[in-house]
Amino acid sequence: MPDMSAAQRQIAYLWVPAFGPTVARRAQPRLDGRPLVLLDEHNRVLAADLLAAQAGIATGLPERQAVARCPEAIVVPAANFPLWEAQEAFLERIKGYTDRWQPNGLGGVYLDATGIGRPAKDMARNAGGEAGHALVGWCQAVAGAVRSLGWQPILGATGSKFGANVVGLTAWQNAALLLVPAAQRAFLAGQPVTTLPMDLDALTQLRHLGIRTLGQYARLPATGVLARFGPEGRTAQRWAQGLDDRPVVPPWEAPEVAARIEFDPPLADRERLSAALARQAEKLLAPLRERLQAASRVLLVVVRADGRTVTAGHTLPVPAAAAEPVRLALAAALDRVAWNGQSAAEITLTLAGITDAPGRQLALFDFTTGHRTRLAATLDRLAARFGPDSFRLATLTDPDNLLPERRFGLSRWR
């Protein structure tokens, strides 16, 4: 693939808000009316709707923490609903518009639009407004194809994957936002630092240091960022500077990494096998974390003591590079191996479907629906406990009255 500079590339990010919960509600309308959380097979949050996300529920959270953060939420297993069928149908519609597309979690997809028309001359253009531009027309067509399935997609486009992701998430109110690649850095500078897929510790450190925006993070000295946050922090800083050169990688081209472990003598003890696999997996995961990548699938090719080769695999519900989700996936794959009473002489561990690490922290610190909506949710809970009359809004009713206490009235907060 030719090396495209950021100024030449055009990448679009199309996403459907609360895709998973919407599929669930279409299947079971009784789930309406309360926050909804879908769990994966390991009882961790796979997807959450708007209300649940406002309460701080993010992908990957254990079930108990999710329930503690939002006691009124309905928590159901995702396996009860045809999520993956809906995802397949969604992606099928996209495929006709570009041969380079890359899924990003449920209801999200990157599209490589490089070469479709020229970049827009203006700073930003709403695709719902002027037509007559090839890229705008293409975005409208793609969004229209997804809309025909009954979804309301939101689309953002600019010169890099990270930029397109942020633009797409910011386009919440406008349904689409297209940005000239050259204007990407200026746009990113004002965005919150929580858009970076960094872990909670790093984001908390940034908050303590007073770093709130991507612009502030981008201006930090590179050596300092590397020393404090490691190679992944430095990668994130380059993204904040608009220097994300990751290509859009279709699923059939997703790379994989592998390692082989020999057991002499052959090993049958499950605990020791799991420990050996976990150690080897960590060696493979560390470089992925530095590049802010994650694995979607684990594959085990086991050579048994009797010479037969068996394979087993497991797909992670959400791509991950953390030790714990991969350890659980390895355990699930080991359970699927047909041992037939044999030991393992050799295991080849493959982490496949290497893709971009999903961002996890948005819902925790920031959300697009506004402080007032979130405050209302908090006040609803507090009013139930302390009484609705504890929270008031003041209105000036007679500002010229001689008595100060008659100049205003108090009503319940709305």
Place this chain on the structure above:
Amino acid sequence: MSTHRQRKLETVVTRLQVQYGPQAIRKTVTPARWPPAPHISTTFAELDAALGIGGLPNGRISELVGPATSGKVTLAAKVLSAAHREPETLVAWLDLSRTCDPEYLYRCGLDLDRLLIVRPEDPAGALAITLHLVESNTLAALVFDGLADMAADLEAVLAGTLERLATSVTLTETAVLFLSEPHAQSRTLAHVAAVRLAIHRERWITRGPDVRGYEARVEILKHKLGQAGAAVPIRITFDGTVNGTGL
């Protein structure tokens, strides 16, 4: 530092790192290379300059100590009005003593549509509400007025809440201001507060028989993010609106 002393220092540092690990001692990054702490202006330019960071810090607890009519309510109200300059920001006034005057707050520059007035039934409820509101991370600033009304037997509850609040607030954007009086200060609050200001009125500004305002002095008793010790005069005038200038 001379080359010889520098080399001796590096030898000592290396020996410590070998003995206790590389994390035991590290070089800090020059503070001047990091951006200033997020803050809300007090609207008094001299006071903002004396505080060093441009105002009272977000994500921290501040305490304003002063007797009645010293100007601490006005100063707190002006801080909230500065927060309201940002569109869509919300602020809260926790009115434990039931003395909040929204009309006065309006004249100080607050948008009443974005001011939540909290009137809890009891002090314990007030503390719990404060904690929940701060942890919701939906407010730009919160003023807790009525600390002096806390009974002495609630000191333990206050201490526990303040310690938890001191941790929670750092994960938010909210500036928390406690208004207290000199005779009823909390030792825990003095410990957890990042900024402590003492304010007292010095003289009234009159024109003939009319009181037009007053001059007060604000002393920085404690400042974790800057320099303490400075004392700044401020001038507050009543002119239909409540205006303030640093002198």
